[in-house]
Amino acid sequence: MTEPLVKLEGLTKAYPGVVANSDVSFDIQAGEVHALLGENGAGKSTLVKTIYGLVKPDSGTMTLDGQPFTPAEPRAARAAGIAMVFQHFSLFEALNVAENVALGMENPPPMNTLAQRIKEVSETYGLPLDPTRIVGDLSAGERQRVEIIRCLLQDPKVLIMDEPTSVLTPQEVDILFETLRKLKSEGTAILYISHKLEEIRALCDHATVLRLGEVVGTCVPKETSAREMAELMVGGTLHVPERETGETGETLMKISGLSAASPAEFGTSLKDITLEIRAGDVIGIGGVAGNGQDELLGALSGEIRVGAGQVAFMGRDIGQLAPDARRSLGICAAPEERMGHAAAPDMSLTENAALTGRKRKALTSNGFIDWGKTRNFAEEIIERFDVRTPGAGNAARSLSGGNLQKFVIGREILQDPQILIVNQPTWGVDASAAAAIRQALLDLAAKGAGVIVISQDLDELMEISDQFAALNEGRLSKPRPAQGLTVEEIGLMLGGAHDMEVAHVD
Amino acid sequence: MIILEKRPQPSQFWSYGAPIVAVFVTMIFGAALFAALGQPPIEALSKIFWEPLFGEFSFFYLPQLLIKGAPLVAIALGLSLGFKAGIWNIGAEGQYIIGALCGAAVGLAFYPMEARWLVLPAMLIAGALGGFAWAMIPGILRVKFNTNEILVSLMLVYVAEQLLAAMALGAMKNPEGMGFPGSRNLSQYGSASSWIDQGNGMHWGVVIALIAVIFAYILFARHILGFQIKLAGQAPRAAAFSGVSPARLVLFCLGVSGALAGIAGLTEVSGPAGVVSIDFNVGYGFTAIIVAFLGRLHPVGILMAGALMALTYIGGDVAQSSLGLPKAAIQVFQGTLLFSLLGIDVLTNYRVRIKRGAVA
Structure with missing residues (x-):
């Protein structure tokens, strides 16, 4: 075996109260795609941030190409040949592709030279992208291409990718994998983080599994089953939510011809959405981020008011009702963005419980808030949904993302809604908590509520939905029974009819 | 390397401690400033902080404290509602003037009728409505056309000043005033005077300011509206999700602050000032912005900050007259107070870490 390109030895990093990485060692060869596996909080991000120079390890050493490697900051890491594509894009929507790429460079060349180079790289690696387009108009997949091309222009030796496929359609994933295989054949090492085990089996040569900051195993993904890898990650057997297929009842909510402009500048308008939600029904809505998910949730929760006759609840037109009035009727919602949308970061959990709970939980009388009752409600959420926090008096921003998510979902479920709409209910939540949230959603449906789950996690949707529909550029496909849908069918639904034609030509 | 780390x-400690530390820092800075100007620093400080409260002439200065403090507290309380919600009414000075003009107009119209039970309440209502209406201009423009309320409310201050001059020289000029500018003296017209006890500085503006403190306290501690104001300021999207209507909130906050500024103007013109004159407004509406922040937008804090600010005004006058300190030095001193408060305020949300070791 040749000298490894990257060698990590005994990396340890502790934060107050938690050891993020403990004695982590592994090697990455040139031309290898190396998977990093682990649940949320297993220490994957800390590890890649260490390699990228964002985090300084407490102890341990790294070598790159046989040389000691101690990047003090990302700039040093980039100069040494490390590039990283983050899960969340750092792009300016109002600027075009070339301008965004130039902003990330130390000494950007003149704009037309740069545009030329972007074109060359995008053609070489099969990533179609026009450097003059405004980023705000690009799809999530195209935005990711901007980030990847930005990295490739540095000619990296090591490319780190954090959950790159979570925002892509299956077809876009195929394009990405082609690119990555081409890079690999040129000798670039790729460190690939993902939760999607089948993808890892298809792409990666080696995998290192982290749990609670420690390396708990390595494997060759092609020779290991997804279930074995999953059990390595969680260190036990996985609990799969149980689905009691109850009878669906009367129609609770009827959405007919819903069209609404997005309040956000680069948002997606909703176009002619029709959907019927029955009691006991779980409707899964898939789709790539930015295709109208936020707007759909807003139109149903009442943040966006819509025209007459477009949304009806139990036969009553509710399109013009404010969120609180809808809650009184029994329609609750949990938006995707926890900090600042579902919850106010600087307010305590008690105050955040009052944020949506005051009507259904009768937390106010004559406009005066009963803080004792509100605190009890917050404590009930904390206890029932296993929110890890010292108490209800703590600010929401002191909670980790997953814990706050549990609080937000719990707050809505405990209000016993008739209709619950959730967007990305388990985003950033670890596997066991995610299973608990899914179970709670199913239990709610079993009690006779209608549940709409908007998610980008197709596995999650397949697991809990009765019906599946896809959101694409603000249009919703006709819902189909979730059972028996194949990955190809879902992919085509996600891509919309437009992409289907392209597929035929190919 | 010194770094700031978000808490x-x-x-809790710093959110209460910051104003106190800020006052101390200001005193130290002030002492240095006065020393540089060739004045004995301790004596200058004691002239500002001690003399008006406990000095030989405190019987004269203490009522002044109420007179100067009441409009500051009333206006700052109104402003604090909006500031908490992220609605920036910078034009309280204008609302103060218009409130005074409207109230005075009612009072002058009734002159010389003897009916205090009718005239003064009518003036108070007119004053509140005047300030309210003046604040509704930026409010409605913002709600309807998304204009910037900072600019509109500020510009309207200058419009109000022109109106004031026009009134003092025209329609409201005292017909028995020998041609001098300025209206009849309302404080000497029994039915219109806002004085309760002139010798002790008590007038209706003081009473209303104190009642407003209590109402504001209850609003923020217990009422859903106070909660929504806070929520809208901290997390606008969460507020919309919770069901707060931003337009209604803008109108409410601007309306309340306008009405309070209007009442402050009216009680001033019919009491301590007495007449509608060209130089009636002395900047309470602007100083109240400092008071609101110095009091951390908290009703009780604003009460204390208003008292402190009034003290530096009166003490500043004392220092000017007895030590001959220039007026500018006093203003720098007052400015330092806000400056150091905002600086130290950082510690509420951040902690200072001293990081050793070079960057490798």
């Missing part, structure tokens, strides 16, 4: 929770 997971706002510090």
Whole structure:
């Protein structure tokens, strides 16, 4: 075996109260795609941030190409040949592709030279992208291409990718994998983080599994089953939510011809959405981020008011009702963005419980808030949904993302809604908590509520939905029974009819 | 290297401690400033902080404290509602003037009728409505056309000043005033005077300011509206999700602050000032912005900050007259107070870490 390109030895990093990485060692060869596996909080991000120079390890050493490697900051890491594509894009929507790429460079060349180079790289690696387009108009997949091309222009030796496929359609994933295989054949090492085990089996040569900051195993993904890898990650057997297929009842909510402009500048308008939600029904809505998910949730929760006759609840037109009035009727919602949308970061959990709970939980009388009752409600959420926090008096921003998510979902479920709409209910939540949230959603449906789950996690949707529909550029496909849908069918639904034609030509 | 690190929770200690530390820092800075000007620093400070309260002439200065403090507190309380919600009414000075003009107009119209039970309440209502209406201009423009309320409300101050001059020289000029500018003296017209006890500085503006403190306290501690104001300021999207209507909130906050500024103007013109004159407004509406922040937008804090600010005004006058300190030095001193408060305020949400070791 040749000298490894990257060698990590005994990396340890502790934060107050938690050891993020403990004695982590592994090697990455040139031309290898190396998977990093682990649940949320297993220490994957800390590890890649260490390699990228964002985090300084407490102890341990790294070598790159046989040389000691101690990047003090990302700039040093980039100069040494490390590039990283983050899960969340750092792009300016109002600027075009070339301008965004130039902003990330130390000494950007003149704009037309740069545009030329972007074109060359995008053609070489099969990533179609026009450097003059405004980023705000690009799809999530195209935005990711901007980030990847930005990295490739540095000619990296090591490319780190954090959950790159979570925002892509299956077809876009195929394009990405082609690119990555081409890079690999040129000798670039790729460190690939993902939760999607089948993808890892298809792409990666080696995998290192982290749990609670420690390396708990390595494997060759092609020779290991997804279930074995999953059990390595969680260190036990996985609990799969149980689905009691109850009878669906009367129609609770009827959405007919819903069209609404997005309040956000680069948002997606909703176009002619029709959907019927029955009691006991779980409707899964898939789709790539930015295709109208936020707007759909807003139109149903009442943040966006819509025209007459477009949304009806139990036969009553509710399109013009404010969120609180809808809650009184029994329609609750949990938006995707926890900090600042579902919850106010600087307010305590008690105050955040009052944020949506005051009507259904009768937390106010004559406009005066009963803080004792509100605190009890917050404590009930904390206890029932296993929110890890010292108490209800703590600010929401002191909670980790997953814990706050549990609080937000719990707050809505405990209000016993008739209709619950959730967007990305388990985003950033670890596997066991995610299973608990899914179970709670199913239990709610079993009690006779209608549940709409908007998610980008197709596995999650397949697991809990009765019906599946896809959101694409603000249009919703006709819902189909979730059972028996194949990955190809879902992919085509996600891509919309437009992409289907392209597929035929190919 | 000194770095600022965000605290997971706002510090309880510093949110109460910051104003106190800020006052101390200001005193130290002030002492240095006065020393540089060739004045004995301790004596200058004691002239400002001690003399008006406990000095030989405190019987004269203490009522002044109420007179100067009441409009500051009333206006700052109104402003604090909007500031908490992220609605920036910078034009309280204009609302103060218009409130005074409207109230005075009612009072002058009734002159010389003897009916205090009718005239003064009518003036108070007119004053509140005047300030309210003046604040509704930026409010409605913002709600309807998304204009910037900072600019509109500020510009309207200058419009109000022109109106004031026009009134003092025209329609409201005292017909028995020998041609001098300025209206009849309302404080000497029994039915219109806002004085309760002139010798002790008590007038209706003081009473209303104190009642407003209590109402504001209850609003923020217990009422859903106070909660929504806070929510809208901290997390606008969460507020919309919770069901707060931003337009209604803008109108409410601007309306309340306008009405309070209007009442402050009216009680001033019919009491301590007495007449509608060209130089009636002395900047309470602007100083109240400092008072609101110095009091951390908290009703009780604003009460204390208003008292402190009034003290530096009166003490500043004392220092000017007895030590001959220039007026500018006093203003720098007052400015330092806000400056150091905002600086030290950082510690509420951040902690200072001294990081050793070079960057490798």
